[in-house]
Amino acid sequence: xxxxxxxxxxxxxxxxxxxxxxxxxxxxxxxxxxxxxxxxxxxxxxxxxxxxxxxxxxxxxxxxxxxxxxxxxxxxxxxxxxxxxxxxxxxxxxxxxxxxxxxxxxxxxxxxxxxxxxxxxxxxxxxxxxxxxxxxxxxxxxxxxxxxxxxxxxxxxxxxxxxxxxxxxxxxxxxxxxxxxxxxxx
Numbered sequence: 103x104x105x106x107x108x109x110x111x112x113x114x115x116x117x118x119x120x121x122x123x124x125x126x127x128x129x130x131x132x133x134x135x136x137x138x139x140x141x142x143x144x145x146x147x148x149x150x151x152x153x154x155x156x157x158x159x160x161x162x163x164x165x166x167x168x169x170x171x172x173x174x175x176x177x178x179x180x181x182x183x184x185x186x187x188x189x190x191x192x193x194x195x196x197x198x199x200x201x202x203x204x205x206x207x208x209x210x211x212x213x214x215x216x217x218x219x220x221x222x223x224x225x226x227x228x229x230x231x232x233x234x235x236x237x238x239x240x241x242x243x244x245x246x247x248x249x250x251x252x253x254x255x256x257x258x259x260x261x262x263x264x265x266x267x268x269x270x271x272x273x274x275x276x277x278x279x280x281x282x283x284x285x286x287x288x
Contacts, residue, residue: 189217189287191224194268199278206234209273209281212241215265223249223288224265232276233258241268 116124197211215224226238236258240246249261258273273281 189215189221189224191215191226191285197271197281201278202274207275207278209271209275211271213269213271215267215269217266217287220264220266221287222263224262225259225286225288226262226271227257227259227284228271228273228281229257229284230273230275230279230281231256232279233273233281234276235272235274236260237272238262238269239272241270 192214194212194214197209199207199209202208215221228236233253233256236251236253238260247263249263251260252258262269271283275281
């Protein structure tokens with residue numbers, strides 16, 4: 103270690119160009135040593151791994167590690183949600199309408215989606231003249247996935263994939279009004 107320190111301390115005696123040449127040589131040597139190190143090839147690594155050998159037979163075999171179904175496994179399984187005949191949206195209570203401090207109105211209602219199992223997609227539309235915002239969310243704890251949603255003149259809509267259970271509808275509007283609700287199970 104003393105030798106390295108003494109070399110570093112003695113570098114100030116050399117001219118600047120000599121320091122640059124020395125630094126360049128050190129960089130070249132370091133790069134050569136870095137890229138000249140031996141690398142393990144895939145064949146060598148395979149010999150050292152304890153993984154079992156896989157034998158593939160047939161002329162159209164596909165290996166998909168960790169896959170239990172799908173296109174490459176040649177057994178695609180498609181599970182459809184409930185059909186429109188098996189599901190319906192039932193109101194659980196009468197809607198309530200309250201004037202908010204900012205002068206807008208909030209209408210709230212609870213619904214139950216009766217279905218033997220979750221439906222593929224529930225499309226909901228609320229029609230009214232002055233709708234400014236609409237939420238149709240599950241009345242439970244946990245994550246929820248919401249599809250395409252939006253508000254247009256006189257209508258607010260949302261899509262709920264994999265819908266099931268109880269929901270709370272909250273509609274914000276500029277004035278007190280009655281809304282019409284339409285839904286479709288897709």
